[in-house]
Amino acid sequence: MYTPKQGLPTYTSEPCLAFASVGHEFKVCDEAFKPLLRVCLPVPENPWVNKNSNRCYVIDSANGLLLVWNANIHNLSVCNPMTHEYTVLPLADVLRDSNEVVFGFGVSKISGQYKIFYGAYIYETRSWSCYVYTLGGRGQSWRSLVVPALGRPIQQLMIAQFLNGNLHWLTSDLAGTKLICCFDLETELFTNLSLPDKVECHAELRILEERLCFCTYASHIAIWRLNFYGDKNSWSKEYLFDNLPHGRGLLYPLKVVANGDLLYAARFNRNLFIYSRNTRTVVTNGRLQGYDLYSSNISFYTPSFVSLKAMGIHNVESLQHKIVRDSLQN
DSSP states (O other), X not given: OBOOSTTOOOBXXXXXXXXXXXXXXXXXXXXXXXXXEEEOOOOOOOTTSOTTOOOEEEEXXXXXXXXXXXXXXXXXXXXXXXXXXXXXXXXXXXXXXXXXXXXXXXXXXXXXXXXXXXXXXXXXXXXXXXXXXXXXOTTOSXXXXXXXXXXXXXXXXXXXXXXXTEEEEEEEOTTXXXXXXXXXXXXXXXXXEOOSSOOOSEEEEEEETTEEEEEEESSXXXXXXXSSTTOGGGEEEEEXXXXXXTOSOOEEEEEEOGGGOEEEEETTOOEEEEEOTTTOOEEEEEEOTTBOTTXXXXXXXXXXXXXXXXXXXXXXXXXXXXXXXXXXXX
């Protein structure tokens, strides 16, 4: 780790964690889970916005760029904390009156384009309106997609998981069978992946050690892993939880550590935990300082100096004086 000149934030090439914090902020902690910096995106003055309500989410990170969503003001932004740059994406023309939406962010596999996906489920027509935005692309506007029957959403806000050039999220068909919907960022085509069994309980997709995983929440909490991408027969049940000390909230698998043990975070809890695969016990292992307990996502973030301006992105603004080194606080 080193500190660049001219006041740039402390830099590490190791993966960090990015998450929403209290007060409409987004925080990054380093590879040792110590506070590294916080991002304070401007919040427009609006008498209808409850500033005590913090419906902010880190959608995902790609090569040092963060996609963040402020649901209070319907603000979708891309920023790079290391270069002090951010841009607000225009959403007014594509935002739909829907409580069920999906966001995704990633890089196309061949052309290397940064793309943002937005989809909204329209109950009246039982169909999806989906759009893609290419950062730095011609026109720099949302493009409407031809959407096949994707099934129904399983929750209000879905964050698509990026892996192997594709975005992934869960839907269900009319019979209630859950499927993994895939969107290829290169071809901009939709496909499906199957789950290992019929899943009737609540479930969520995650990425763990560069493999697609999904968590099921029934009498026990289980984490399944897809060992070979695209092979529906390669699912294996890796972790089984019960009697958790922090209750039965949603889990965020983060890293496989020694002996196959699992480092994870839990919603509504700022602590980090280690789950022993052999003893099936859990111990506390650190703390995410300032983590918003109601945030629905934690993203891995590897700092870089990718410049939004150099990518030809319009309306890039400066985050100067809005990024500060964090202090040790809750």
